[in-house]
Amino acid sequence: MVDVHCHLNFKVFDNDFDGMIKKAKEAGVSTIINVGTSLETSLKAVELAAKYKNLYAIVGIHPHHADKLEEDWQDKLKKIAQSQKVVAMGEIGLDYYSYQSNGIVDPKIQRKVFETQIQMAHELSLPLQIHNRHAGEDIIEILKAHKNVLPKAPGMLHCFAGSLDVLRSALNLGFCIGFDGNITYKGLAPGETVSLSDLCRNTPIDRIVTETDAPFLSPEPHRGGRNEPSYVIITGAKIAEIKAISQNEVDLKTTENAKRIFNI
Numbered sequence: 001m002v003d004v005h006c007h008l009n010f011k012v013f014d015n016d017f018d019g020m021i022k023k024a025k026e027a028g029v030s031t032i033i034n035v036g037t038s039l040e041t042s043l044k045a046v047e048l049a050a051k052y053k054n055l056y057a058i059v060g061i062h063p064h065h066a067d068k069l070e071e072d073w074q075d076k077l078k079k080i081a082q083s084q085k086v087v088a089m090g091e092i093g094l095d096y097y098s099y100q101s102n103g104i105v106d107p108k109i110q111r112k113v114f115e116t117q118i119q120m121a122h123e124l125s126l127p128l129q130i131h132n133r134h135a136g137e138d139i140i141e142i143l144k145a146h147k148n149v150l151p152k153a154p155g156m157l158h159c160f161a162g163s164l165d166v167l168r169s170a171l172n173l174g175f176c177i178g179f180d181g182n183i184t185y186k187g188l189a190p191g192e193t194v195s196l197s198d199l200c201r202n203t204p205i206d207r208i209v210t211e212t213d214a215p216f217l218s219p220e221p222h223r224g225g226r227n228e229p230s231y232v233i234i235t236g237a238k239i240a241e242i243k244a245i246s247q248n249e250v251d252l253k254t255t256e257n258a259k260r261i262f263n264i
């Protein structure tokens with residue numbers, strides 16, 4: 001299987017990095033894609049990808065960091081994005097949820113930074129890995145407006161949540177959909193109206209990719225603890241259960257999808 005979205009560049013992994021990578025491999029995770037959220041963590045993702053054969057990098061500015069950028073951020077990001085083993089621009093997008101650790105960044109600034117990175121991805125021929133929280137309609141509107149600069153395999157919406165309408169629009173635009181460990185949680189997340197199981201049921205298997213968002217969103221029974229790439233297997237098992245297909249088929253299809261999107 002592939003973990004298409006995790007943050008192993010965060011400090012919480014520093015002490016047992018090699019062990020964690022080994023554990024993932026032994027569990028059946030062939031490829032791990034590590035995602036930056038700022039210039040600093042994007043650079044770290046590139047450095048880690050250079051050190052480990054099965055590790056790739058995605059680089060970009062998360063909407064939470066959109067208001068903390070210096071004037072020359074575009075030049076710096078563009079340079080990082082041209083490094084070896086960079087497979088997409090992400091996580092980029094919009095976030096309208098107010099977190100304890102992060103208030104809502106001015107949506108105008110978020111939008112500008114998102115659109116700038118869509119254009120940059122176009123110039124570098126990279127697909128997109130999109131972050132969306134409570135901003136699905138605006139994201140779809142922006143993607144539609146940029147349809148002519150999206151690659152043929154445009155990328156994916158990571159850690160998907162939202163309405164069936166947003167899901168259908170994303171699929172119509174050619175995007176894949178990422179599901180995480182929170183698909184094992186009971187009930188709806190705050191502000192959501194459709195369960196992740198229902199969203200998964202409405203996504204064809206040839207459009208689903210698996211991810212952990214580690215260190216966040218540990219699946220049951222590890223909920224509350226540190227997440228890590230080996231747990232992507234649990235998400236795969238849950239998807240198999242929801243779609244009433246074998247775990248092996250989920251593994252084969254989602255791995256194929258990830259390799260197609262990211263050209264691995």
Ligand SMILES: [Zn+2]
Pocket residue numbers: 091131132158159
């Ligand atoms: Zn995200």
Ligand SMILES: [Zn+2]
Pocket residue numbers: 005006007035091213
């Ligand atoms: Zn993330």
